[in-house]
Amino acid sequence: MDINRPANVSFFDFIGGVQLLQGEDTRTAMPVILIGICVSGAVGNLLVLLIFIRDFRNGKGSEVKALLASLASTDLVILLLCAPVRAITYYKQSWTLGSFVCSTTDWFQHSCVVAKTLILAATTRAKHTLVPSTGSGSFSGPTWIHGALAFIWIVSMMFPLPQMLFAALVPHGRDKICVSEMPVCASDFMSLFYKIYPTATFVVPVIFTLAYYTKTLHAAVNHEPSPQHQSKVTLVLLCLSGALGLMLLPEWGTFTWIRLGYNKPPVGLIIFAQVFLYACSSLSPVVLMTMYDDVRQGLIAIWFIATCRGSKQLPNNNTTKKNKKCTKTEGNGAEVGANAVANAVSGGDTEKEKTIPDVEHFWTGRRNTQIEEEQDPVPWEREEKML
Incomplete structure (x- = not known):
């Protein structure tokens, strides 16, 4: 990745992954590692989302x-x-995704990383009480959560804007590379900005979150020898905050190191920081599934539904068919009519409150009515009785 920095820029860094790497081992190993992290992490986060959606639909949300x-x-x-953008970059060893992706990839990634830190900080204000669900199955969360999430994402997308402004696609031989170039005229202001940016979006929120949950957990343990559900959730959030702070520290450290104009960090440290950033997103569902009781129970319930649904449906279908067959074959016309009325009364939520006439009494009366021979519509039944 040897490349000379232009004379009119204060710093020069790759965007979307380290490019111009030498060696086939890195070209093969890095995409495989990133793809493995992506697949495992995506499955875990999808399961967590399904569990939370199920809890809210069942009225167990918070x-x-x-x-x-x-x-x-x-x-x-x-x-x-x-992560797939970095995997492609490491495999190609140059930039092949176009100018739009080059301009937005680091900005979008930093927006998501900042949002993660601020969302965890917002959990310090959240309550563990249940959120009531509506009749349609959706949940009605407090208004402050929607406002907080909107504010968090606006701030998260505004802070990393220089990542988009200074991105450029530069030709390098027959290939192209995606780099970030900050002109010298903006170096003084951006030097101050790159000191405030990591402090406001990473250092302060992480320290505040860790301190809050440590104090809360310490108070709960001292006052309650056997911690309740709230203390367990506090421990989960404390572990999530600690894991996020430790695993994102290399990424923020190398980012600030380069932007403040110091010597370029080793390539191995940059790659290590990027791998830890994606591993942090894969570790969060693991922490929730192993430590959070509600998520663990939801995972067991989803597994039970997925494995036992087929075996449960088969007997029910056979039973339904048998019931339908019995309804059709047993009894005469009067009994069938009575059964139909009974089914109409018991079935359907929309007809529960309606008053149905006493039709069953009508059919019962018809059942005992004597029919003359010349008016008998089914004479063969009479012949069988005579035999």
Whole structure:
């Protein structure tokens, strides 16, 4: 990745993954590692989302679950949209995805990373009480959650704008590379900005979240020898915040190191930081599935439904067919009419409150009515009785 920095720029860095790497081992190993992280992480986050959706539909949702569902959605977006770009870049060793992706890839990834940190910080205000669900199956969360998520995403997309402004597609021999070039005239302002940006979007939220949950958990354990459900959720959120802070620290460290104009960090450290960024999105569902009781129980329920649904439906279908057959073959016309009326009374939610006439009494009366021989519509039944 040896390339000379132009004289009129204050820093020069690759966008969308390290390019111009030498060696077939890196070209093969990095895409395989990133694809493996993407597949495992995407499956885990999808399961977490399904579990939370199921909880909300069953009236077991909470503010914390709503924010954790947003966190899982953000991790899913990072794994499905950001990581494949790096895998392709490492495989091609140059840029082949066009100028639009070059301009937006780092901006979009940083927006998602900042949103993750701020969403975890917002969970400190969330309650663990259940959120009531509506009759249609959807849930009605508090208004502040929607406002907080909208504010978080607006801030997350505004802060990384320089990643988009300074991105450029530069020819390099017969190939092209995607780089970030900051002109010297903007170096003073951007130097101040790149000190505020990581501090406001990573350092302060992570420290605040860790301190809050540590204090909350310590108070709960001291006052309650056997921690309740809320203490367990606090421990889960503390572990999530700690894992996010540790695994994103290399990425933010190398990012600030390069932008502040110091010597370029080693290539191995840059690659290591990028792998840890995506591994962080794959680790979050693992923490939730192993430590969060509601998620673990939901996972067991989904597994049970997926494995036992086929065996449960078969007997029910056979029973239904037998019931239909019995309804058609047993009894005379009067009994069939009575059964039809009984089924109409018991079936259908829309007809439960309607008053149905006493038709069953009519059929019962008709059942005992004597029919003359010349008016008998089924004479063969009479012949069988005579025999």
